[in-house]
Amino acid sequence: MPFLLRVERLTLARGGRTLVADLSFELKSGEALVVTGPNGAGKSTLLRALAGLLTPVSGAIAMTGDGVNADDPAAIHAHYVGHSDAMKSALTARENLAFWGAALGARSVRHTAPAPDDVLRRVGLPQVADLPTGWLSAGQKRRVALGRLFVAPRPLWILDEPATALDRAAQDRLAAEMALHREAGGLIVAATHAPLGLEDAHELRLGDPQ
Amino acid sequence: MTAALSALFWRELKLANRIGGGAAMGVVFFLILVTIVPFSIGPDLNLLSRIGPAILWIAALLATLLGLDRLFQSDQEDGSLDALRMSETPLELIVAVKCAAHWCATCLPLIAAAPLFGVMLAMDGTALAGVTATLAAGTPALTFLGAIGAALTASLRRGGLLMAILILPLAIPVLIFGVSASAAASGGTVPFLTPFLVLLALSLASIALAPFAAAAALRAMSD
Numbered sequence A: 001m002p003f004l005l006r007v008e009r010l011t012l013a014r015g016g017r018t019l020v021a022d023l024s025f026e027l028k029s030g031e032a033l034v035v036t037g038p039n040g041a042g043k044s045t046l047l048r049a050l051a052g053l054l055t056p057v058s059g060a061i062a063m064t065g066d067g068v069n070a071d072d073p074a075a076i077h078a079h080y081v082g083h084s085d086a087m088k089s090a091l092t093a094r095e096n097l098a099f100w101g102a103a104l105g106a107r108s109v110r111h112t113a114p115a116p117d118d119v120l121r122r123v124g125l126p127q128v129a130d131l132p133t134g135w136l137s138a139g140q141k142r143r144v145a146l147g148r149l150f151v152a153p154r155p156l157w158i159l160d161e162p163a164t165a166l167d168r169a170a171q172d173r174l175a176a177e178m179a180l181h182r183e184a185g186g187l188i189v190a191a192t193h194a195p196l197g198l199e200d201a202h203e204l205r206l207g208d209p210q
Numbered sequence B: 001m002t003a004a005l006s007a008l009f010w011r012e013l014k015l016a017n018r019i020g021g022g023a024a025m026g027v028v029f030f031l032i033l034v035t036i037v038p039f040s041i042g043p044d045l046n047l048l049s050r051i052g053p054a055i056l057w058i059a060a061l062l063a064t065l066l067g068l069d070r071l072f073q074s075d076q077e078d079g080s081l082d083a084l085r086m087s088e089t090p091l092e093l094i095v096a097v098k099c100a101a102h103w104c105a106t107c108l109p110l111i112a113a114a115p116l117f118g119v120m121l122a123m124d125g126t127a128l129a130g131v132t133a134t135l136a137a138g139t140p141a142l143t144f145l146g147a148i149g150a151a152l153t154a155s156l157r158r159g160g161l162l163m164a165i166l167i168l169p170l171a172i173p174v175l176i177f178g179v180s181a182s183a184a185a186s187g188g189t190v191p192f193l194t195p196f197l198v199l200l201a202l203s204l205a206s207i208a209l210a211p212f213a214a215a216a217a218l219r220a221m222s223d
Helices: A043-050 A093-104 A116-122 A138-151 A168-183 B002-018 B023-041 B045-065 B070-077 B080-085 B091-120 B125-152 B159-185 B193-222
Strands: A004-014 A017-028 A032-036 A058-064 A078-081 A156-160 A187-191 A202-205
Touching (some): A116 A138, A138 A168, B002 B091, B091 B193, B159 B193
Parallel strands (some): A032 A202, A156 A187
């Protein structure tokens, strides 16, 4: 059964200001949604709400599909890569990814999840496996952080400016990985100012701040 | 879920060891606190051995607070907390495991060092055993209560002092029963078990309740 993310009449506020009012949309397997808008329009707020990190004022976010229980919060089937990389600078890249694989991987998919070393090869950084992530450059850190998407496979990717600090080649690789994820039935919601190379994605433009 | 929790436990221990010297740092701080007391009150052995348990307890309390403010703050800053909250494991269990790891990394070395440092305060064998037993029974309460303060101040830049102010009043009952049980161990009118059992009860209650309070605070903070 393909996945379906349904957002109904979602209202979000930050500091008493309503940023998103009565937003409804549906996203099916293989689809991508690009959230655009000026700074302060509520892009990150919307993404954090989808990731279950922010309680909406009203409305519902639900996910259905293969292996998704009816009462599961959408967040446990989603990955959120935000502005910070969620990497411990004292741990090596391999240790960081191994930890996230164990912490975020679902029981049903753990045996199919790739090993941290394979993931590092996939993001083009096999040589840094044994380096503490504190030593890596911003772009390398971001690539290790994106590796989290692979060590614990989850259908919904919530990406907040994922291409920040990535070089041209890594951006192309990210675009290719996102295409692969959609082909495999995954969903992507991304907030961005720069084009991410997502083909025929839906666009959601959040209005100017009131 | 158990795999996720054990991965978290080992990650915390690894981090404690790699950042800031881990166990050694807390023990050295403990040692310094215990050492400066005889300097400030003078080398009266009778007085020192009488107030020894209290000194060890206060020193252990302060050494426990050391580093506790970073319990959630570092995860909050680097985004790990967001990702942890998206795991299938309830946040309450994540908090409990982080506290358990913090206790193992900072309090266990203190408990092991307490009998050695007690000798410096002219305490006798039974008093040393009493203090060690009460520290082992009481420090979980300090760690878990401290986790509430750490969660409340996780998103504040300089939350360490505020956390201490929030937590120290809550630690008073633990201190009272901890010190009175250690005093009872080396003679006195109260039997050892009476305050010791209350101390155990305080620890068990904090272990059971504090993760819920801390998890609620973390959720509220991020909204």
